[in-house]
Amino acid sequence: MKTGIKLIDLARGTDILGKYKELVRLWDNKSPLEEARNKNLARFLLAIRSQNRFYSPLLGRYSPDEIIDNPQKVLTDMPVIDKKMLSENQHLVFTPVKGVDYQLKKTGGSTGEPFRYYVDKEHLSWMWAHNYLFWHNNCGYEPGEPFVTIAGNSLRTVNKKFSESIYHKLQNNYFLKGDMIDNNLKPDLSKLKKAVLIYGYPSSILNIIKSVPEFSSHFKGLRAIFTTSEQLIPSVRRQIEAAFNKPVFDIYGANDGGILGCECPEHQGYHYNFLNCFAETLTTEDGFTELLLTNTNSQNYPFIRYRVGDIGSITSDRCICGSAWPRIIDLKGRTRDLIRKPDGGSIHGAYFNKILFDFPEVDAYRIVQETDYSVTVYIHLKQMQLFDKMATKLTATLNKLLPELSFSIVQMQEYNPTNAKFKLIESHVNQSM
Numbered sequence: 001m002k003t004g005i006k007l008i009d010l011a012r013g014t015d016i017l018g019k020y021k022e023l024v025r026l027w028d029n030k031s032p033l034e035e036a037r038n039k040n041l042a043r044f045l046l047a048i049r050s051q052n053r054f055y056s057p058l059l060g061r062y063s064p065d066e067i068i069d070n071p072q073k074v075l076t077d078m079p080v081i082d083k084k085m086l087s088e089n090q091h092l093v094f095t096p097v098k099g100v101d102y103q104l105k106k107t108g109g110s111t112g113e114p115f116r117y118y119v120d121k122e123h124l125s126w127m128w129a130h131n132y133l134f135w136h137n138n139c140g141y142e143p144g145e146p147f148v149t150i151a152g153n154s155l156r157t158v159n160k161k162f163s164e165s166i167y168h169k170l171q172n173n174y175f176l177k178g179d180m181i182d183n184n185l186k187p188d189l190s191k192l193k194k195a196v197l198i199y200g201y202p203s204s205i206l207n208i209i210k211s212v213p214e215f216s217s218h219f220k221g222l223r224a225i226f227t228t229s230e231q232l233i234p235s236v237r238r239q240i241e242a243a244f245n246k247p248v249f250d251i252y253g254a255n256d257g258g259i260l261g262c263e264c265p266e267h268q269g270y271h272y273n274f275l276n277c278f279a280e281t282l283t284t285e286d287g288f289t290e291l292l293l294t295n296t297n298s299q300n301y302p303f304i305r306y307r308v309g310d311i312g313s314i315t316s317d318r319c320i321c322g323s324a325w326p327r328i329i330d331l332k333g334r335t336r337d338l339i340r341k342p343d344g345g346s347i348h349g350a351y352f353n354k355i356l357f358d359f360p361e362v363d364a365y366r367i368v369q370e371t372d373y374s375v376t377v378y379i380h381l382k383q384m385q386l387f388d389k390m391a392t393k394l395t396a397t398l399n400k401l402l403p404e405l406s407f408s409i410v411q412m413q414e415y416n417p418t419n420a421k422f423k424l425i426e427s428h429v430n431q432s433m
Helices: 002-012 016-026 030-051 064-069 071-076 083-088 121-139 161-171 189-194 202-211 234-244 349-357 384-401
Strands: 102-107 115-120 147-151 173-177 197-200 224-227 248-254 259-262 270-272 277-283 289-295 306-315 327-332 362-369 375-381 407-411 425-427
Touching: 002 016, 002 121, 002 161, 016 121, 030 064, 030 071, 064 071, 071 277, 083 115, 102 121, 115 121, 121 224, 121 248, 121 259, 147 202, 161 173, 197 202, 202 224, 202 234, 224 234, 234 248, 248 270, 248 306, 259 277, 259 289, 277 306, 349 362, 349 384, 375 384, 384 407
Parallel strands: 147 173, 147 197, 197 224, 224 248, 362 425, 375 407
Antiparallel strands: 102 115, 248 259, 259 270, 270 327, 277 289, 289 306, 306 327, 362 375
16 A cells, blocks of 8 residues: 555655655664754755745854854754744745745644644655654554544644545545544444554543443454554553553654654653754743754744743653664643533544634633533633624634533633643543543
């Protein structure tokens, strides 16, 4: 089924298989990667220096030779940026480069800040190549082998259902919608039987095996489960591993920051794509160690020293597994609960990302469900004087999409996602499973 991925590359203008083969060759050899990383960083900074409206004045203070000789020093002199800064300066930051194709992306993610940005096709090639590499290293997966995805909007590839179904077929990917799960789920058992791995949200995977207890028994060739997009807590890992009797490997990624990392069998952090993403740390006023990311494959919309909003540390110490690739350790994500429905069904937090994306006036949100199933949506607006109008509009949308729940919209007084106690989606419904 590699033919399907070749067709994806041809149609999208990517080179996933080519990048994957390069990564397999370089996995156990750090020297070429370290050299290549510095070359990539220098090349990226030089390109941005010459063509980006926002960064040209900043990088213009350095000669090309200075950038080539010490790209890391030049990088650390660049300002730290975040979503707010990028959004406010998008007319300067987004500078389309002739001959460098790009694609619109969106995220609400774990931070609750809806955000629109662009990624280069080169970035897409490397991200999927690294995904395949991590799957290959942990369970012997080869691109084109069948797998099952259990997730919501963030792991979907395109918006048009027909195009999406073709894309998944070419990937040999059986996609199960994981943001809305109920007891009446009837998956294609032949697809489950053939799948060699599961890829998806940990909460969705856990919910599906609780809603459909016999679900795991239909997998006959399963080798491993890869979780992503939300914090994997130990109790959830144990339950998933017990249900499938297979190991779980957690994946950490931030599409906007260009980072992708995965656990190895030692589970001592996340080996990440340091060839394409230069990661640093910043100590916040609250004493947290926050990740700063520079995506060296983002010429059209540069992410340079980007505060992705994730708390963690970086180590270059060689892993027990033998790999010399650096790791992200002590990663502290923000736990996301499922919103429960009175009929026993559930709604994944990503479903609300999709809804809030249609309200660009909302720049942050938090959702809390009480024990009586009522839901309070806390929102912060760029222009708070529009609150009443937006609250009425949002309430009408939520009532239409989820009539079995009652919603109230409240102004968000304080927003601090770096707080260790912060939870974007929080449900207090006591559901014994």
